[in-house]
Amino acid sequence: MILDILFPNRCLQCNQIIDGNDVVCEVCFSQIRFSHFNFYEENLLKEKCGLQFPVENAFALMLFEDESLSRKIIHQLKYGNREKIGKILAEWVSEKLEFEKQKPELLVTIPLHHRKLNKRGYNQLHLFAKCLSEIYHIPYDHEILKRNLHTTAQAKKNKEQRLNSEGKFTLNKDVSGKHILLIDDVFTTGNTMSDAAWEILKNDGNKISVLVMAIDN
DSSP states (O other): OHHHHHSOOBOTTTOOBOOTTOSSOHHHHTTSOBOOOOTTSOOHHHHHHHTTSOOSOEEEEEEOOTTOHHHHHHHHHHHSSOTTHHHHHHHHHHHHOOOOSSOOSEEEEOOOOHHHHHHHSSOTTHHHHHHHHHHHTOOEESSSEEEOSOOOOGGGSOHHHHHTOOOOEEESSOOOSOEEEEEEEEESSSHHHHHHHHHHHTSTTOEEEEEEEEEOO
C-alpha cells in the first residue's frame, strides 16, 4: 500500500497514474495497433509461418512497429521486470480470439536458455500461457521444449544477425498426435518459431498452430 503511494503505477504512454492492474490508461489503450487477425483465416502471420513450416492456424494480438505502444508494452514485459503484463495480454487475447473449431490440445511456450532465464528471473511467456490455459481450458506445458543455444535477444539484433540466427531446440518429452499451440512474444523473421515447430513436428501426428503477442511487419 505504501509502495503504491510512493511509486504509483503509471501509463506506459502518457505517464498518467492508473490502476495497479493496468498497463495503459483508457485513452492510450485506443492507440494500440491490434492486428484483428482471424485465427482460422489467412492472415500475415499464417502466411509468414507457412513459408517456413506447416501451420494449421495463426493469431497475433498486436502489430510490433517502431516506436509503437505495443513495442513499449512487450519491452516492459521482457526487460522491465513486469511479468504481470503477461496476464493483461492474455485477457486481451481472450477478448479477440475464440476457438470455434480445431481447438488446440496443448499450449507450449518458446523456452529461454537457462542463462537468460537466470538473468531475467522469469520467462515472459509463462504467466501469459498459464492465464490462457485457465481461460480456454487447454493444458499447458513449459518443459516440452529445451533451448540448447544461448543467443542474443531478437529485438536487439540487426536484420542480418536475425536472419542468420540458429537457435535450436530439443524435445524434453515424447509428445505425439497433438495439436499444439506454439506461443512466443514477437514474430520477427520466424527463425525461432520455425526451429521450435520443426522439432515438435518430428514426432508423428503432431500439428502446429501459432499464437504471438505481436508480429513485426
